[in-house]
Amino acid sequence: MKSLRYSLAALALIATTHAAMAADNLEIIVPFAAGGATDIVARSFEPTFSQQLGVTSVVRNVAGASATVGTAEVANSEGNPNIIGYEPAGALSIQPSLKKLPYGPDSFTYICRTVSNPMFLMVSKSSDITSFQQLVEESQDQPFLYGSSGPGTLPHLAMAATVVNSDLKAEHVPYSGSGPAMNALAGNEIQIMADTETILENYDLRPLAVFADHRVEGYDDVPTIEELGLPALDFAVWQGVVAPKGISDERAKQYAEACKATVESDKFKTFADKAKANIAYLGPDDFKAFVQKRFEANKQVLEDAGLTQ
Amino acid sequence: MDVILAAVGDAFTWQALLAIVIGTWAGIIIGGLPGLGSVVGLTIFLPFTFGMDVITSMALLIGVYCGSVYGGSITAILINTPGTPQSAATTFDGYPMTQQGRVDEALGWATFASFFGGVLSCVLLIFCAPQLAKFAVNFGSIEVFALVCLAMLCIVGISRGSLLKGLVCGMMGFFFSTVGSDPITGADRFTFGTYALSSGLDLIPVVVGAFALSEVFVRFSSRDEEATTIPEARLRFPGLRDIGRRLIELVRGSFIGSFVGALPGTGAAAAAFISYAAAQKLSPRRANLGKGEPDGIIASESSNNAVTGSAFIPTLALGIPGDVVTAMMMGAMVIHGITPGVRLMQDQAQTVYALFVVLIIVNVAMLVLSKPSIGLFRYLFKLPLGFVMGGIVMFSFIGAVSVRGNPLDLVVAALTGILAYVLRRGGYPLAPLVIGMVLGPALESSLRRGLLISRGDFLSFFTHSGIATTLFVLIGLFLIWTVTAGVLEWRARVATRRKAASAQPVSE
Incomplete structure (x- = not known):
């Protein structure tokens, strides 16, 4: 019986280390479950993007709490040059005003906006x-x-x-x-x-x-x-790529160039056409300003509607 | 007609057939391993489909899906641990049959019922999809609320030992499901300020802890030699006469599954519980349910596999995925340029028909592959018990963490395992906990949505629509029936005791 218990413990350990094992590859966090609308675009984005960077990437789905769990994981990896997030609009520009989160719009290095509808x-x-x-x-x-x-x-x-x-x-x-x-x-x-x-x-x-x-x-x-006759209201469903803060300028530039090339590639264009995703590229600085603007605007809406905490 | 023939041709290519065999077989194995279920299986296979054509990739995914729903029953019967939450109701009668040495019979019924349910729902999908979809649209929040209430009543039936203990576990499961974001306001509940808890408790880690881990704990803490041996897995199909005798059970389970599967936001686990509750009231052998009665396995397995076909009804007819799994399938279609929606049936008739053919082949493949798959489990369970149990722990943790990639889920699984062990020692049934967890979110959000729609008037729920009224009347009848039966039983018991007391000779 004793040996049985040891083997049990050993196998349980294997299980946990497997889960905790961190790869050296580039990790692309998608804050939704596999197969969702955002995940599909991210997975079509990934091959060309990895090829441009010359790395092997792994798409990892970290779902939950309106996409904020996966997004928080990117924000918490400060300085890690091997993790990025493929993010939906809500997690970056709405959720931080709705509840207390371990991140805000300033917690990221903005890389690019990919699509917007x-x-x-x-x-x-x-x-x-x-x-x-x-x-x-x-x-x-x-x-x-x-x-x-x-x-x-x-x-x-x-x-x-x-x-x-x-x-x-x-x-x-x-x-x-x-x-x-x-x-x-x-x-x-x-x-x-x-x-x-x-x-x-x-x-x-x-x-x-x-x-x-x-x-x-x-x-x-x-x-x-x-x-x-209403005030101008601008609401679009967009997605973009963010990296944690504290990565080198050189790395950020690499990401930005790879993203631009991917979005402009025929392969991604063909996919976007099929999936009715409207390609709307924004570079690092424009994307940052855009998210900031959307964040402020959404916050105002939430306050007017009495939804902020 | 040409379209149908072309579609059959599409489905009978060697690539598609190979994909079906691989997908179904892998699905059965994945479903049978505790912790790894339909969603994990599809996640593993989804990336492979990117390079395939539409039919082949759908064949692979449908194979994995149907296979995994069936595979969950194998471990449910053999070691009292459902491989997937969908098969939780199979343990009620499957495991008692194993303890009585009727493994072969139990596995045979589970396999045949799964096949029957799968095929019947395909037939319904092919011939009645538009009508069923139209009917499903009439199922608004208030109707769903009534249906879920009806399903909740099955807790009463399966808490044979003590109703109070069953209700305690049911409420516990219900409470677990309320942790995390409020479905209506989005506010955090019961998170105690910890951010990690704001995503709530996922079903898979809780099921894995409640069934798989607690089973491992029970076996290791038991001094009883019998608890440490796993009976050899064998499969014996029921004879034609047996099938004829229980045909009505098979048909009822399959219809319930097909119907529940067509509704949005319910799913196979809920279907199995509803079907089991129906069997408790309607099966001629209902007195034996829970003690190793094949009708219980039939109720659970025919209905959960019937969901596999009918879940495609809203997906194909309206473009609305019925559950997470069909949502993933829809995703796979989008990658191949097919956007599901109201016009899918007209625009892509050939693809849709090919999909029907694939569904039927998958169910046949499931029947054929059941024997070798069970053979594999027989081989696996012949390993020293430590390895088997260790393997279960390992797969449980992998399954728990791979659904959402959230490390918190490992902790949730482990803690639920310990809690479940304590509960089992105290004689509390664990199934109500899972029922509460599965049905809790649907019950809560449909009630609150219903209140928003009726503008806070709960009484108007009862007269909201014909469907709602019918369901509420059924609930009323069920309650009256249960109470009356309980009172009669109690009076009969009192009467016999009195008789026994008066018949006793006064010896002093």
């Missing part, structure tokens, strides 16, 4: 509402319900900002993702949803407005929020 305000095609004006009017008697992919996500913020800045009467019902929210919209449990072109194209939806500073190609008859 503007969001649309949408209703079901089966509804008879065809304009934002009509939506506002019909909401006066009985407030509408708008869905989101969770509290503090971009679909939530975009609608919260719209409600604060217009006469629209609508209340929030969060779901566990865009899919369940679409199910609810199809069953008329909710009436409004804000999301990207991918969602708009795949379901029977009607766009009423776009959260961007100009009309979007292919949707020329969809007005921007500003044209509807």
Whole structure:
């Protein structure tokens, strides 16, 4: 029996060391579970990016708490030149204002923004509402319900900002993702949803407005929020690459060059086209300024809607 | 017709068939190893599909998915440790059968029920996907709330020893599921200021701790020689007459699984519990359930494998993934340029039909590969017990940490293991804990969403829709039934005791 216990202990040790083993390769943290929308783009981004850098990379999914767990892991690796994060908009520009996190917008070395898709305000095609004006009017008697992919996500913020800045009467019902929210919209449990072109194209939806500073190609008859007489609201679903603070300028430059080359590569372009991801490259300085601006704007929305802690 | 023939041609290429065999076999093994389940299996195989064509990659992933859901039953039956949470309900009757020396029979029923459920749900998917999808859309938050309440009632049935102990464990599981971000407001709950806890307790580490680790602890602390031997795994398929006798159980389980699988946000584990609860009320052999009755295995395994087919219904008909696993499949489709959505059936008919054919071949492959896979487990479990148990601990920890890559999950698994060991020693059933953990989040978020929709009026839940009313009436009947049965049983017991007392001769 004793030997059995020893072998048990030995095997248990192997298990834990396996998990704790840190590789020398470049680690790309994706703060979502494998197979999600962000993960797919990250995994298509990775081969060309690694090739450009001349390293072997491993994509590691660290999911949980609205993508902040994985993001925190990048922020906490200060000075480590072998870890980067492929980050969604929410983890960088919304979550730090929502709750106490071990990081803020200043905790990273910004590398690049890769893709960005503007969001649309949408209703079901089966509804008879065809304009934002009509939506506002019909909401006066009985407030509408708008869905989101969770509290503090971009679909939530975009609608919260719209409600604060217009006469629209609508209340929030969060779901566990865009899919369940679409199910609810199809069953008329909710009436409004804000999301990207991918969602708009795949379901029977009607766009009423776009959260961007100009009309979007292919949707020329969809007005921007500003044209509807509201303050300009800019909401887009974007992704980008960040590294921890404290890495050398040389390393940061390497990353930035590799990222630019990857985003401009035919392979990534073909993929982005298929996945309806809109390539929107921003270099290190522009990306940093962009995140800072979005962070401030989102914070304002959260404060107006009474969502900050 | 041409499209269908072309689709069959697509599915019967050697690449696709090879992918099915490899995927299904690997899926069964991965599912059978405690801790490693469907999600981990798919994560392992997803990167391989990037270089394949659509049908081959879907064949590989569907194989892994269906195989892993079936494979979980093997260890559930052999060592009382479900390989995946989906098979937790299989332990209720599977392990008692093993203790009675009926391993071959138990594995045979589990295999056949999985095959039956898988195929029946494929047929439903092929012929009724649009109708079922339309019906599933009518299942809003309030209807889901009613359904989950109904499923929660199965805790009552499986807490045979003591209802109070079962409820304690159920509430504990429910409480575990509330740790982390609030699903409606996003605020942190029960994290005690520790950031690591804000992502909540994941289901896999808790299941691994509650079943796998506690089983290892129990076996090592037991002085009983019997506890340290694992019976030889053999497989004997049920005869046609037996199948005929239990056909209604197979059909009921498969329909429940197909139906629950088509709803968003429920999944195979919930389907198995609901189906088991139904068997407790409707099986003609219900008195034996929990003591080693094949009907229990059939209820659990036919329904969880039926989910594999029907989970594709909302995915293909509406582009809405029913659970994490189908969400990953959708991701794989997107990589190959197919965007699921309302127009998928029209735009990509050939691919969709090929997918149906693949699903059916996978289920056949599962039946054929069950024997060699169980043979492998027989070989593995012949190793010295220390290695077997050590291996279980190792895979449990790997499985626990690989779902989210969060080291906290190792601690969660270990602590749950210790807690579960203490609970088992105290005679507390562990299944309600897992039920609470599986159904808790669905119950909470559907209730709170329902309250948002009805603007705080709970009474309107009962009259919200025909479906909701029907489900609430069923819950009422179930409760009345349980209480009446309990009272009658109690009165009968009192009566016999009195009779026995009066019949006793006064000897003094």
